[in-house]
Amino acid sequence: xxxxxxxxxxxxxxxxxxxxxxxxxxxxxxxxxxxxxxxxxxxxxxxxxxxxxxxxxxxxxxxxxxxxxxxxxxxxxxxxxxxxxxxxxxxxxxxxxxxxxxxxxxxxxxxxxxxxxxxxxxxxxxxxxxxxxxxxxxxxxxxxxxxxxxxxxxxxxxxxxxxxxxxxxxxxxxxxxxxxxxxxxxxxxxxxxxxxxxxxxxxxxxxxxxxxxxxxxxxxxxxxxxxxxxxxxxxxxxxxxxxxxxxxxxxxxxxxxxxxxxxxxxxxxxxxxxxxxxxxxxxxxxxxxxxxxxxxxxxxxxxxxxxxxxxxxxxxxxxxxxxxxxxxxxxxxxxxxxxxxxxxxxxxxxxxxxxxxxxxxxxxxxxxxxxxxxxxxxxxxxxxxxxxxxxxxxxxxxxxxxxxxxxxxxxxxxxxxxxxxxxxxxxxxxxxxxxxxxxxxxxxxxxxxxxxxxxxxxxxxxxxxxxxxxxxxxxxx
Amino acid sequence: xxxxxxxxxxxxxxxxxxxxxxxxxxxxxxxxxxxxxxxxxxxxxxxxxxxxxxxxxxxxxxxxxxxxxxxxxxxxxxxxxxxxxxxxxxxxxxxxxxxxxxxxxxxxxxxxxxxxxxxxxxxxxxxxxxxxxxxxxxxxxxxxxxxxxxxxxxxxxxxxxxxxxxxxxxxxxxxxxxxxxxxxxxxxxxxxxxxxxxxxxxxxxxxxxxxxxxxxxxxxxxxxxxxxxxxxxxxxxxxxxxxxxxxxxxxxxxxxxxxxxxxxxxxxxxxxxxxxxxxxxxxxxxxxxxxxxxxxxxxxxxxxxxxxxxxxxxxxxxxxxxxxxxxxxxxxxxxxxxxxxxxxxxxxxxxxxxxxxxxxxxxxxxxxxxxxxxxxxxxxxxxxxxxxxxxxxxxxxxxxxxxxxxxxxxxxxxxxxxxxxxxxxxxxxxxxxxxx
Numbered sequence: 001x002x003x004x005x006x007x008x009x010x011x012x013x014x015x016x017x018x019x020x021x022x023x024x025x026x027x028x029x030x031x032x033x034x035x036x037x038x039x040x041x042x043x044x045x046x047x048x049x050x051x052x053x054x055x056x057x058x059x060x061x062x063x064x065x066x067x068x069x070x071x072x073x074x075x076x077x078x079x080x081x082x083x084x085x086x087x088x089x090x091x092x093x094x095x096x097x098x099x100x101x102x103x104x105x106x107x108x109x110x111x112x113x114x115x116x117x118x119x120x121x122x123x124x125x126x127x128x129x130x131x132x133x134x135x136x137x138x139x140x141x142x143x144x145x146x147x148x149x150x151x152x153x154x155x156x157x158x159x160x161x162x163x164x165x166x167x168x169x170x171x172x173x174x175x176x177x178x179x180x181x182x183x184x185x186x187x188x189x190x191x192x193x194x195x196x197x198x199x200x201x202x203x204x205x206x207x208x209x210x211x212x213x214x215x216x217x218x219x220x221x222x223x224x225x226x227x228x229x230x231x232x233x234x235x236x237x238x239x240x241x242x243x244x245x246x247x248x249x250x251x252x253x254x255x256x257x258x259x260x261x262x263x264x265x266x267x268x269x270x271x272x273x274x275x276x277x278x279x280x281x282x283x284x285x286x287x288x289x290x291x292x293x294x295x296x297x298x299x300x301x302x303x304x305x306x307x308x309x310x311x312x313x314x315x316x317x318x319x320x321x322x323x324x325x326x327x328x329x330x331x332x333x334x335x336x337x338x339x340x341x342x343x344x345x346x347x348x349x350x351x352x353x354x355x356x357x358x359x360x361x362x363x364x365x366x367x368x369x370x371x372x373x374x375x376x377x378x379x380x381x382x383x384x385x386x387x388x389x390x391x392x393x394x395x396x397x398x399x400x401x402x403x404x405x406x407x408x409x410x411x412x413x414x415x416x417x418x419x420x421x422x423x424x425x426x427x428x429x430x431x432x433x434x435x436x437x438x439x440x441x442x443x444x445x446x447x448x449x450x451x452x453x454x455x456x457x458x459x460x461x462x463x464x465x466x467x468x469x470x471x472x473x474x475x476x477x
Numbered sequence: 478x479x480x481x482x483x484x485x486x487x488x489x490x491x492x493x494x495x496x497x498x499x500x501x502x503x504x505x506x507x508x509x510x511x512x513x514x515x516x517x518x519x520x521x522x523x524x525x526x527x528x529x530x531x532x533x534x535x536x537x538x539x540x541x542x543x544x545x546x547x548x549x550x551x552x553x554x555x556x557x558x559x560x561x562x563x564x565x566x567x568x569x570x571x572x573x574x575x576x577x578x579x580x581x582x583x584x585x586x587x588x589x590x591x592x593x594x595x596x597x598x599x600x601x602x603x604x605x606x607x608x609x610x611x612x613x614x615x616x617x618x619x620x621x622x623x624x625x626x627x628x629x630x631x632x633x634x635x636x637x638x639x640x641x642x643x644x645x646x647x648x649x650x651x652x653x654x655x656x657x658x659x660x661x662x663x664x665x666x667x668x669x670x671x672x673x674x675x676x677x678x679x680x681x682x683x684x685x686x687x688x689x690x691x692x693x694x695x696x697x698x699x700x701x702x703x704x705x706x707x708x709x710x711x712x713x714x715x716x717x718x719x720x721x722x723x724x725x726x727x728x729x730x731x732x733x734x735x736x737x738x739x740x741x742x743x744x745x746x747x748x749x750x751x752x753x754x755x756x757x758x759x760x761x762x763x764x765x766x767x768x769x770x771x772x773x774x775x776x777x778x779x780x781x782x783x784x785x786x787x788x789x790x791x792x793x794x795x796x797x798x799x800x801x802x803x804x805x806x807x808x809x810x811x812x813x814x815x816x817x818x819x820x821x822x823x824x825x826x827x828x829x830x831x832x833x834x835x836x837x838x839x840x841x842x843x844x845x846x847x848x849x850x851x852x853x854x855x856x857x858x859x860x861x862x863x864x865x866x867x868x869x870x871x872x873x874x875x876x877x878x879x880x881x882x883x884x885x886x887x888x889x890x891x892x893x894x895x896x897x898x899x900x901x902x903x904x905x906x907x908x909x910x911x912x913x
Contacts, residue, residue: 001479032518032520035520035522037545039531039534039543039545039546040522040531040545040549042530042531042534043521043522043526043527043530043531044521046504047504047506048503048504048505048506050478050479050503050504051479061519061520087506087509087510088506088509088521088526089505089506089507105521107515107519107520107521108518108519108520109519110516110519127519129510131510150505150506150507152507152510152511152562153505153506153507153508153509153510154506278564278566339507339564340564341503341505341564342503342505342507342563342564342565343564343565343566344503344565345501345502345503345505345564345565345566345567346501346564346565346566349478349479349503350503399478399479399500400479400480400500405479
């Protein structure tokens with residue numbers, strides 16, 4: 001297990017009352033909603049950032065907002081840390097617990113509460129998976145736009161916590177642009193509602209503050225999200241290039257020309273090979289880099305937009321242009337792309353970076369990334385949301401070799417610093433979690449961090465909500 | 478993900494294999510979303526990722542199985558939806574097989590559980606005993622409501638509820654196997670099976686007629702026994718391997734004497750297991766190669782029929798909801814063939830929503846885990862009925878028995894509909910239900 005990233009030491013006041021806390025929680029929850037046996041806690045010790053693991057004190061699996069409120073009120077009263085969890089798919093360790101924490105996992109709250117087509121909204125419990133919203137409204141001609149690659153499994157609550165994005169966010173925006181309202185429980189157990197079924201609320205944009213707060217300002221139990229009408233048609237097109245630089249420059253030129261396709265996804269050669277082996281999507285294997293560009297609208301609209309994109313791609317010596325011929329083929333193209341991280345597991349362990357850079361710096365950062373990873377003697381696969389500059393280098397390593405794992409983490413840190421230095425930021429959509437926490441000082445000054453912590457303290461003075469995350473452990477107020 | 482085994486632990490070939498499987502998992506969590514028990518219970522411990530983690534922890538620490546681990550492994554249907562979903566290619570099937578064997582070897586179950594599992598293992602794989610048990614069950618059915626009141630005896634109640642109300646009889650009893658007609662297109666063995674011929678002999682009757690009609694010679698070699706799936710899924714490894722070896726002997730003998738193009742299986746649950754014989758017997762040098770040969774010959778009936786290029790028939794005006802058994806779509810990855818055959822034969826085919834989710838049958842699961850099984854059945858039936866089809870088609874006797882207890886819609890094996898379309902009799906069950 002990696003050790004470079006520290007957790008807060010467990011609170012004595014909590015550890016010494018361990019048994020009593022479990023007994024008390026058992027009073028608040030039905031038996032099937034509380035996990036506390038030593039063996040059963042082990043599967044909750046990590047999420048998709050699996051290099052770090054900490055056993056929690058207990059896991060609460062509430063079925064209602066009232067149960068969430070009861071648990072939070074209790075933990076607040078006794079100063080017991082709380083780590084919220086949805087499906088545990090975080091790539092930044094957002095749901096990794098700590099020894100003195102109660103994990104509050106919303107996986108049993110997975111019902112769709114209301115579909116309101118007149119207002120084009122869906123109201124769902126926080127444990128509903130991202131994809132199941134689109135599935136529920138698909139036959140009626142709607143969808144929910146943000147589509148993280150883990151959308152099959154990740155929950156709306158988690159999406160709100162990390163302000164998740166996805167391939168189609170280039171056109172439709174990320175979670176915060178598609179979230180209209182929440183019901184949430186504050187740290188003292190108070191249940192509040194923010195927003196509603198409309199685009200803006202009076203007063204401060206508190207909803208905007210909650211979205212992306214990584215479970216530190218409260219726990220969202222219900223969300224109302226925007227539904228969007230499906231376009232008449234959508235077509236992913238594959239553009240193969242001889243060099244990554246050419247593909248990167250092509251992306252910058254497409255965006256600079258004012259065209260906004262629905263998605264522009266980038267894969268380098270290692271990523272193409274990994275994804276093709278899993279999905280058999282027909283990605284070209286004889287190119288160094290691939291762009292998946294999706295256009296949508298009427299046939300005429302798609303044709304016109306594609307024509308402009310092809311012209312730009314030609315200026316960058318595009319080698320192959322392939323339009324997909326059927327809905328099945330389109331589905332395979334996206335299946336391959338969205339399974340890229342998991343499919344990488346077929347060849348190696350990996351950690352996935354999430355830096356975002358200005359598009360003009362895309363080629364430079366790609367080249368530098370390759371240099372950095374090579375300097376550590378490791379390999380890298382790049383598969384990411386190129387249209388909004390959100391890079392996802394996957395650093396490949398051997399998890400059973402501690403030296404290799406340490407090198408991978410060090411390389412990752414260098415890459416993230418590079419993104420910041422290039423005028424970008426540490427995280428595009430995966431959140432800070434524990435993974436990027438100690439790099440926050442590279443992005444922000446002490447003053448910046450203290451202002452952010454002051455906002456946090458307004459919600460949770462005692463630092464019990466997901467306390468080891470986001471802000472460096474030293475120098476906290 | 479990282480694993481932590483000693484060299485001594487890895488000297489055990491089964492541990493070594495499980496370690497390799499665990500190394501593939503990147504803990505992404507995709508599998509949770511398509512797991513029937515996670516979707517039903519909403520607890521990581523009842524998801525594939527949670528079970529993988531429990532198994533990893535147990536094996537790494539060289540611990541005997543304990544009550545918690547057993548509870549969550551027992552709740553796994555072995556539907557293998559997770560294997561279809563997993564982008565990393567984690568071989569969950571063989572990992573959970575190993576865990577079940579480990580449980581059977583190291584954990585002493587409560588008395589009632591031991592008795593019920595023993596009863597199932599000694600009855601289901603043997604057609605004679607199964608027939609006798611069903612007769613008893615018909616008399617015992619009035620006891621079901623009383624048994625349900627005692628938690629430990631609920632599996633007995635579930636067993637009584639599942640037993641059909643009248644004994645099934647083969648329409649071809651005493652007539653033997655129909656002769657292949659026309660140009661000869663192949664010679665195959667068909668698995669007679671253990672529970673299926675007792676519960677529904679009409680399935681293999683239809684398969685025999687259909688194969689004969691298209692010029693395929695069918696043999697039923699002497700000495701064949703249960704495929705071993707039932708006991709294999711209960712972790713009873715020795716009994717499962719014994720069944721497998723006997724079948725391997727029977728089919729290899731037939732292959733060497735008369736020649737075989739395929740071993741045809743009409744229950745996809747059995748098919749998944751027979752296709753795995755090569756793996757199950759990989760550590761037995763005397764059987765390894767023969768078992769691999771048998772596995773390579775094993776074909777689901779629809780897989781084999783797809784290669785015969787059956788003629789296209791006119792539309793029938795009959796709409797079929799096709800329920801893909803988990804052992805068919807996840808275990809054997811046969812997805813399009815059954816539906817294409819039905820369409821070619823003139824049926825209109827509809828896919829029920831959430832087709833990837835198990836109906837809750839899963840071998841002995843509906844007996845051993847009646848609560849979860851019941852919830853999955855209700856969900857499955859709701860999705861099937863929403864198709865408003867005339868009839869349900871599927872390729873596994875377990876699903877047929879399970880779904881039939883939850884709906885008034887007729888449910889048939891795919892091959893029964895195909896036999897009917899290509900000149901066979903209208904299936905009894907369809908007649909009865911259509912008339913009622």
